[in-house]
Amino acid sequence: DGGITQSPKYLFRKEGQNVTLSCEQNLNHDAMYWYRQDPGQGLRLIYYSQIVNDFQKGDIAEGYSVSREKKESFPLTVTSAQKNPTAFYLCASSSESGGIQPQHFGDGTRLSIL
Amino acid sequence: AQSVTQLGSHVSVSEGALVLLRCNYSSSVPPYLFWYVQYPNQGLQLLLKYTSAATLVKGINGFEAEFKKSETSFHLTKPSAHMSDAAEYFCAVNFGNEKLTFGTGTRLTIIP
Numbered sequence: 367d368g369g370i371t372q373s374p375k376y377l378f379r380k381e382g383q384n385v386t387l388s389c390e391q392n393l394n395h396d397a398m399y400w401y402r403q404d405p406g407q408g409l410r411l412i413y414y415s416q417i418v419n420d421f422q423k424g425d426i427a428e429g430y431s432v433s434r435e436k437k438e439s440f441p442l443t444v445t446s447a448q449k450n451p452t453a454f455y456l457c458a459s460s461s462e463s464g465g466i467q468p469q470h471f472g473d474g475t476r477l478s479i480l
Numbered sequence: 481a482q483s484v485t486q487l488g489s490h491v492s493v494s495e496g497a498l499v500l501l502r503c504n505y506s507s508s509v510p511p512y513l514f515w516y517v518q519y520p521n522q523g524l525q526l527l528l529k530y531t532s533a534a535t536l537v538k539g540i541n542g543f544e545a546e547f548k549k550s551e552t553s554f555h556l557t558k559p560s561a562h563m564s565d566a567a568e569y570f571c572a573v574n575f576g577n578e579k580l581t582f583g584t585g586t587r588l589t590i591i592p
Contacts, residue, residue: 372523397578408582408583414579463578465512466529468514472523474523
């Protein structure tokens with residue numbers, strides 16, 4: 367079955383450490399997204415990519431970095447510059463950015479501070 | 481500014497009662513509208529979407545939503561709540577660009 371796979375499901379970060387969250391999709395979608403979810407705040411967009419080798423900052427990009435070297439992969443690195451990384455991170459993809467096409471979501475990665 | 485508002489961060493209904501979850505948006509141009517559901521520790525699943533073909537949209541699990549342009553609303557309803565409907569629900573809007581804007585969510589509790 368086609369879908370989005372996020373790994374790991376749970377991740378712990380030490381002070382000063384960078385961690386990378388994996389997102390892989392086999393839906394052949396061009397657009398991919400990373401969101402951060404905090405209780406009571408809905409989903410906030412971190413980065414998005416409309417095509418391979420191109421990506422744009424979302425609303426809360428500071429302290430995060432991404433790459434899009436392959437169509438099916440869009441890893442997110444939470445850097446040590448992100449002072450409050452504890453959150454639930456969701457990856458999504460869609461066949462086109464914007465418009466009527468919905469986004470499909472992975473099951474998320476929960477990141478905590480050690 | 482374009483925004484999405486979900487009234488009521490928590491809603492409780494009795495099993496078998498009507499479910500009504502509210503979503504309003506601010507935009508001068510009719511946007512594309514979506515409702516998603518999220519179960520604990522999972523991603524979001526699409527319930528339904530409005531794409532201007534019909535103002536009443538039917539989705540999965542017996543949910544439906546009505547687009548009302550005059551009220552800039554897209555409320556989600558289900559005639560009879562089931563215990564399995566307990567989850568968090570998000571309204572999302574595309575305002576004509578490459579991004580979705582999400583409401584802050586409504587947690588639905590079903591009372592047995």
